[in-house]
Amino acid sequence: DAGVTQSPTHLIKTRGQHVTLRCSPISGHKSVSWYQQVLGQGPQFIFQYYEKEERGRGNFPDRFSARQFPNYSSELNVNALLLGDSALYLCASSQTSGGATTQYFGPGTRLLVL
């Protein structure tokens, strides 16, 4: 079975530009979460979507937005890019079984803002 997929794998943008990152969850998973990981730190939660509805939002500015599609894939959009947005962006899909939830991460998109 295919795992979580993300595209693109790498991206270079300049300040002020906009970027769209894409994620496809594991087949059967209805929840997608987005994280930002800067070098040397643990991932920081950005958003969670379940059944196309936002279920959680982290402490990120309104420049960050996301959505989930009927096939459960998701997009993360970042407007007006800043140098500090350079990071690894991770998508994770989740399943809950017996009250326990497990998140599996995709390979990530490495964004560099110049």
Add this chain to the structure above:
Amino acid sequence: QKEVEQNSGPLSVPEGAIASLNCTYSDRGSQSFFWYRQYSGKSPELIMSIYSNGDKEDGRFTAQLNKASQYVSLLIRDSQPSDSATYLCAVIPGGTSYGKLTFGQGTILTVHP
């Protein structure tokens, strides 16, 4: 106080030794706890999940949870050079969506031959 804190690294152990990684969390309502391994340049990979007090063993890995002390640890027995990676402790805080993981800053582990 950070929500999830891990013992400062880097941690270096000889091959065959036991590596001990520690993590404390601030939210007493937390119910779900995870250890992820992240190789340089790669994404986090789930190693262990634990939900109840006590020990949980999976091969060379043992996770330990003590909710009263708000403490979770990971022991790696018979450490191998291939275990060299950053280990991330993650928690789902109480009262939050199950899709929100809160991570520690990670502990870099090096296993030397």
